[in-house]
Structures are given as structure tokens and as C-alpha cells.
Amino acid sequence: MDKARRFALPDAARIKTGKEFSLIRKRGRLYRTPHFLVYTLKNPSGQGRLGLTVSRKVGNAIRRNRVKRVLRECFRLYLRHQVGGYDVSIIARPGAHLLSLAQVLEEMQGRFGG
Numbered sequence: 335m336d337k338a339r340r341f342a343l344p345d346a347a348r349i350k351t352g353k354e355f356s357l358i359r360k361r362g363r364l365y366r367t368p369h370f371l372v373y374t375l376k377n378p379s380g381q382g383r384l385g386l387t388v389s390r391k392v393g394n395a396i397r398r399n400r401v402k403r404v405l406r407e408c409f410r411l412y413l414r415h416q417v418g419g420y421d422v423s424i425i426a427r428p429g430a431h432l433l434s435l436a437q438v439l440e441e442m443q444g445r446f447g448g
Contacts, residue, residue, distance in 0.1 A: 343410050349385030349421055358385070358423045367441040369433060371425040374417065382416075384409045385423040388430075397431035408438050 349355060362375035377383065386405055388398040405424055413422070433441075 343384065343406050346379075346381060347383050347409075349383050349423060354421070355385055355387070355423055358421050362421070362423070369427050369430040369438075369441060371427070372442070373423040373425075374420045375423075376419060377421045380419045382409075382413070382418045383421045385421070386426070387423070388426040391428050392426050393428075393431050398426075401426045401430045404433065404435050404438050407435060408442060412439055413442055 349358070358373050358375045362373040365372040365374070384406065386402050388401050390398070392398050392401055405426070409422070430438075
């Protein structure tokens with residue numbers, strides 16, 4: 335197993351389908367930060383899962399991919415244990431591409447108490 339795969343977020347920790355995203359947004363709780371909208375919904379599996387939405391309003395493909403990488407890393411390293419048992423759907427807002435991992439973590443921990 336190469337290093338990149340070893341540190342990747344497993345498939346079981348990802349929200350993939352549009353149906354799942356819709357359900358989380360309809361029934362979940364909304365938290366707002368300066369650069370993100372964060373929806374959370376209790377799930378029956380007991381494992382924290384992450385879904386990301388980063389639109390073109392955030393920037394070009396390079397900027398959008400950077401935002402996704404930083405959010406996944408933040409979730410993988412820190413938030414996954416804090417939100418165990420919850421599905422978390424994060425929508426990035428314009429300006430999110432300017433944030434470092436530490437700044438993203440600070441915004442998220444303000445919401446999840448870290």
C-alpha cells in the first residue's frame with residue numbers, strides 16, 4: 335500500500351450520492367462560519383462521514399481542489415473523532431481557498447467545540 339492510499343479518507347467515511355446530500359441538508363442542523371456552511375445529521379452507523387460541495391464561485395479548478403484537500407485533511411486528522419456518528423456536509427464559500435489548514439481547523443472547531 336503506498337503512502338497516499340494509507341492516509342486517504344476511506345470510502346466508508348464519505349458521503350457520495352445526491353440523495354444523501356439532500357437528506358442531510360433537509361433534516362440536518364446548519365452551522366455557519368465565515369467561509370463554510372456546515373450541515374450535520376446523526377447517522378445510524380456510528381461513524382463520522384464527510385461530504386464536500388465546492389462550486390465554481392470559490393474559484394478555478396486548482397482553488398476548488400485545494401479547498402477539498404484541506405477540508406478532507408482537517409476532517410481526517412481532527413474532526414472525524416469529534417463528529418463520530420454524524421454525517422457532515424460542508425459547502426465552501428468564496429474566499430475559502432485562501433485559508434490554511436490551521437485556519438480551517440479553527441473555524442470548524444469553533445462549531446464542534448474542540
